Amino acid sequence: MLGEYPHEIIKGDSNLQVNNLHIDSRQVKDGDLFIAVKGSEADGHNYIEAALQNGAVAVVCETLPATLHEGIVYIQAANTAKAAGHLASNFYDNPSSKLKLVAITGTNGKTTTVMLMHQLFRKMGYNAGVLSTIENKINEEVIPTKLTTPDAITINRLMAEMVERKCTHCFMEASSHAIVQERIAGLAFDVALFSNISHDHLDYHGTFKDYINAKKQLFDQLSPSAHALVNADDRRSSVMLQNCKAKHHTFALKSMADFKGKLIANTFEGLLMEIDSKEVWFRLIGDFNAYNLLGVYAAAILLGEPSDDVLTVLSEIKPAPGRFDQIVSPNQVRGIVDYAHTPDALENVLSTIQGLRVPGERIITIVGCGGNRDKTKRPVMAKTAANMSDLVFITSDNPRFEKPDDIIDDMMEGISPADTRRVMKITDRKEAIKMACTMAQPNDIILIAGKGHETYQEVEGVRHPFDDRALLKEFLA
């Protein structure tokens, strides 16, 4: 079942058929196979007995348990996280090889890119699937998700369903967590795209170098027939291509590149670009989206689509939910909800707003930072908000298992004494949004950053209903 992936059958019948694969003992049922994976919190090897109790008939592990039970198949592999990917591919009959599979990695722009690609290919008449932070989709059917990149078994199960439903393409986000945890091991990619890299997730990866290397791992795993497509305006793009066996391609707005774009105009309604000597209007806003659009265009060309069709269809597509999502109130207050949850994204979205506003219009920013995530980005994001806005509300994002006020205190470290008059702390996010809307005068611009499409606020493991967009609408009405 592991095919060519190095492994050894220690005990039991190698031809055994299993019903299902699991990396979580709690999901195992009669006749299933359990893969013991060492995680960051727990070690799956400690749950082998629990899996057997639940009916597992086969176990894949790195180290063998002290007791090997009769009638159970034990398979040993050096890296079970990686083995899980290969097992899942084989179990579901290698669905990724039957799809044109595009993966995107990078700190920002992944969801925007895959959602654009999915819509583009759907509108061009293809059956296609998408795996994204917002949701997974097979054609138009929505399958809710809690992760940006699901675990290897879920990925392969969803792709098998895509194949069954006659999908020809799949577009997926490859988060750095997923890459390091081998959730994408064994997948056959046709195109891998690198958008950019900036400060995020240092809590998990430790150093920026390791974070870069995590992204690079996607490019290291490409085959010679695949395409590696990188943003040449990001100086780390050359690292992605080092020793990468796939065909190399670049896109850029500033540097020399194979796919060169030019941003001509940027308004609150959209942006005008020149791509392949053609001027095209798009419905996305902000310089950073010019990169996303160009990356999508380049990937579509590499997949063999005609340039004119791609540009015509792409120009009609709306932004992904919660990305520069705007409403204008009856008294001309502009409210924007954006998923900017990294320092770079926040700076980009604020500089876009600064560039588009009429001088004199105030920017009011509401921002928080997630709990149990990179603490070092907190003061940086607060400082960016203060430097680039007229008024700031520092509030909660998803506190998870941290005390909301501790997170706010970390953010306040980035606020200089001179700015404290313009920066208010309101722990309750709903109150902060309400206060900003109450204080806003005609032509002010309110930015609510960090949660975008999220329809919940996660507090101590519970996701309570919460929607920035709905609250903004309510309070601006």
Ligand SMILES: CC(=O)N[C@H]1[C@@H](OP(=O)(O)OP(=O)(O)OC[C@H]2O[C@@H](n3ccc(=O)[nH]c3=O)[C@H](O)[C@@H]2O)O[C@H](CO)[C@@H](O)[C@@H]1O[C@H](C)C(=O)N[C@@H](C)C(=O)N[C@H](CCC(=O)O)C(=O)O
């Ligand atoms: C830190 C992290 O990424 N954790 C992910 C990881 O869990 P883990 O390795 O920590 O698992 P663990 O709890 O240590 O357990 C180890 C193993 O023992 C197993 N186990 C555990 C308990 C038990 O009773 N029985 C059992 O079998 C577990 O199923 C697991 O296989 O592997 C799990 C299965 O794939 C994920 O669900 C889990 O995501 C957690 C929930 C999470 O919040 N992850 C976030 C940080 C994340 O991955 N985010 C990225 C996006 C980031 C970005 O935007 O760039 C994402 O792709 O979503």
Ligand SMILES: Nc1ncnc2c1ncn2[C@@H]1O[C@H](COP(=O)(O)OP(=O)(O)OP(=O)(O)O)[C@@H](O)[C@H]1O
């Ligand atoms: N190409 C880009 N460069 C820089 N910032 C961007 C880019 N694209 C989007 N952003 C900013 O980042 C935010 C998140 O965008 P998006 O959801 O597409 O990224 P993501 O990489 O999927 O994030 P996550 O890691 O949480 O899944 C946007 O709301 C916007 O503020």
Ligand SMILES: N[C@H](CCC[C@H](N)C(=O)O)C(=O)O
């Ligand atoms: N995929 C990102 C999302 C962050 C979204 C933000 N709202 C937060 O909760 O920190 C993460 O898990 O770090």
Ligand SMILES: [Mg+2]
């Ligand atoms: Mg995403």
